[in-house]
Amino acid sequence: MKETEMTSNHMPNDARRMARIIRMSRAMAWVTLAVAVGLPLALAITAVADPAGFDRWLVDALSAGSGTILTPTARILCIALGVIPLTLIVTGLLILRRLFLGFARGAVLVPESGRRLRRIGVIVALLAPVTIVAGSLASLAASWANAPGSRELAVGLSGNDVLAVISGALLVVLGWTLEEAARIADENRQFV
Numbered sequence: 001m002k003e004t005e006m007t008s009n010h011m012p013n014d015a016r017r018m019a020r021i022i023r024m025s026r027a028m029a030w031v032t033l034a035v036a037v038g039l040p041l042a043l044a045i046t047a048v049a050d051p052a053g054f055d056r057w058l059v060d061a062l063s064a065g066s067g068t069i070l071t072p073t074a075r076i077l078c079i080a081l082g083v084i085p086l087t088l089i090v091t092g093l094l095i096l097r098r099l100f101l102g103f104a105r106g107a108v109l110v111p112e113s114g115r116r117l118r119r120i121g122v123i124v125a126l127l128a129p130v131t132i133v134a135g136s137l138a139s140l141a142a143s144w145a146n147a148p149g150s151r152e153l154a155v156g157l158s159g160n161d162v163l164a165v166i167s168g169a170l171l172v173v174l175g176w177t178l179e180e181a182a183r184i185a186d187e188n189r190q191f192v
Contacts, residue, residue, distance in 0.1 A: 018106065018108075021103055021108065022103065022104050022106065025100040025101070025103035025104040026100070026104045028096075028097075028100045029097050029100040029101045029104060032093045032094070032096050032097040032100060033093075033094075033097050035093055036090045036093035036094050036097065039086070039089065039090065040086060040090060043086070047079070055070045055075065058070060058075070058078050058079075058082075058138075058142070059142060061082075061135075062078065062135060062138050062139045062142050062154060068142050068143050068146065068152075069145070070142055071144075071145045073141075073145075074141050074142050074143075074144060074145060077137075077138065077141035077142075078138040078141055078142055081134040081135075081137050081138040081141065082134065082138065084130060084134045085127060085130050085131040085134055088123050088126060088127050088130060089127065091123060092120055092123035092124065092127075095116050095119050095120050095123070096116075096120055098116055099113060099116040099117060099120070102116070109178070109181060109182045109185050110182050111179045111182045111183060111186075113178055113179075113182065114175045114176065114177070114178035114179025114180070114181075114182060115175065115179060116175070117171055117174055117175035117178055118171070118172050118175030118176060118179070119175075120171055120175075121167075121168045121169065121170070121171025121172035121173075121174070121175055122168065122172060123168070124164055124167055124168035124171055125164070125165050125167075125168025125169055125171075125172070126168070127164055127168070128160075128161035128162075128164040128165050128168075129161075129165070131161075132155065132156065132157060132161060135154070135156070136153060136154060136155045139152055139153060139154035140152070140153045
């Protein structure tokens, strides 16, 4: 088979693969935007529309004792501490959206994709320890008004937390790899 025949036979597959990447990336850009906007909005609406239900959810999310009743100060502290990991999540989703938008434009093997992937990795790796610390402090704040001896400090570490840190580190390394691959591809294009 001649080289030109081989190239022309592979082009439709390459075009189909790229079209699939573009199509999926466009959809995921919308999904990440919807979650980045919807998650904080849903929490805010719940806090305003059903404060008692929101308090029950906070107490449950913090693994606080069933007798814990949130004071206004404890509620504010718990929400403020919860905003820290929520901010990381929303930031990660917005960076992920920019990565998908780049892919949707066909900018797959470019240095910026590697940098964005690396930033997402850092956020994923940080999310577990930040959530553990914020949740621990929030559990203490939630139970601060309890009688002495009834205050709680809940600290939890799960396999999911360890997996998140390792996955974040993997994304950082993949980001570096993608950035390096893009640099090499650019150098190769300049030689042609």
